Amino acid sequence: MFSHKRADFGPDFIFGVAMAAHQIEGGQIDGRGPSIWDTFANTPGNTRNADNGNIACDHYNRWAEDLDLIRDGGFDAYRFSFSWSRLIPEGTGALNPAGFDFYDRLIDGMLERNIKPLATLYHWDLPSALQDRGGWMNRDTTKAFADYAAIAAEKFGDRLASIATFNEPWCITVLSHFLGAHAPGYRDVRATARAMHHVLLAHGLGIKAMREVGTNNQLGIVVNMEKCDPASDAPEDIEAAALGDAIFNQFFLDGVLKGSYPEKVTDILEPHLPSNWRDDMATLNQPLDWIGINYYTRFLYKADPSVPVFPFTQARGPLEKSNVGWEIIPEALTEFLVRTSQRYPGLPIYVTENGISETDEAKRTAFFDRHFAAMVEAQKQGVDLRGYIAWTLIDNFEWAEGFTPKFGIVGMDPVTRDRLPKDTYWAFRQMLERKA
DSSP states (O other), X not given: OOSOOGGGGOTTOEEEEEOOHHHHOOOOOTTOOOBHHHHHHTSTTSSGGGOOSSSTTOHHHHHHHHHHHHHHTTOSEEEEEOOHHHHSTTSSSSOOHHHHHHHHHHHHHHHXXXXXXXXXXXXXXXXXXXXXXTGGGSTHHHHHHHHHHHHHHHHHGGGOSEEEEEEOHHIIIIIIIISOOSTTOOOOHHHHHHHHHHHHHHHHXXXXXXXXXXXXXXXXXXXXXXXXXXXXXXXXHHHHHHHHHIIIIIHHHHHXXXXXXXXXXXXXXXXXXXXTGGGGHHHHOOOOSEEEEEEEEEEEEEEOTTXXXXXXXXXXXXXXXXXXXXXXXXXXXXXXXXXXXXXXXXXXXXXXXXXXXXXXXXXHHHHHHHHHHHHHHHHHTTOXXXXXEEEOSBOOOOGGGTTOOOOOSXXXXXXXXXXXXXXXXXXXXXXXXXXX
């Protein structure tokens, strides 16, 4: 069980769980169009064990029991994502009524169970028709996203507690266009630079579009942060870590909240960015209502002049690790919360993802408890922290790693797909039921 209780975090603090459409829904029927993850995961060699999200957790059919698990666990909120291609199969143009019906059922089901719906518009699953035209390398995709945001806000906004434009722009851009590890699987610096800028431009246009249709209910963005430490005390390693931090932890929030990019990054990417990128910065910099931070682990950075573009290599350090090799360093969550609060003052912050892949439930429970302590410490240091969303409810399709990682507080039978609550689920329930 956890050593913390709900009251430790303040009277209005919310606890929730997060899942994402492509990772859980399946249901590639009823008019849903293909996305880049359908293509990527069904191409040999891209995912572990050739796993894919064709059925995933069958949430498309089993959503009601999943919402019951959230309610019965004592959680206040469910952070979910819309599948763009389920709502607008080609990314633009004709709508899919069956897709809107599904999310109507899902959102109404949350409200019937007193679960706050926390929506994300884009959790990595770009409609394939837009990728055919260049995806995030194509400026036109930003307008398509703004139109999609306006439609989703008009249809669902009156029932949503919050809307995030994007989940983890670093993953959408650098991981997917530079490192090639996620869909669409590019390894191209020009594609990366353009995607980095266009995703944030789409965010700004999307926020404007939602405000223009009258949706003002808690609009924000979710970024992932990763601790970037030098591999040694050598000045070149310290500089490598500073560059890694600028790319990972500064570029995206500086863009949308300061209307500027770190010079460490633009000095490198300038030749590859769109020629008019500076003209867009005011559009990126739209007023937001909150910031979401996803935090998991860290990398150690070592300078390596032989590496093109970003001249460093990364390695894991010596700390205790999860079963996928990610170091466990809870104090970095305090660091990021305090730093974000000071760098972008005046905005409430939510921890929108945090969790561990593990089969040892004692280790998973300790992981959460140690991160709870990190949040309490951040609150003591003045951070306006409003909530914590655990990743994830159910073991699911973890992208390129397939079904191998086990982040869920609920397991899933691989054959029947029956839900199997773990010890950590019951620990959450016990903590959240305690009112004092």
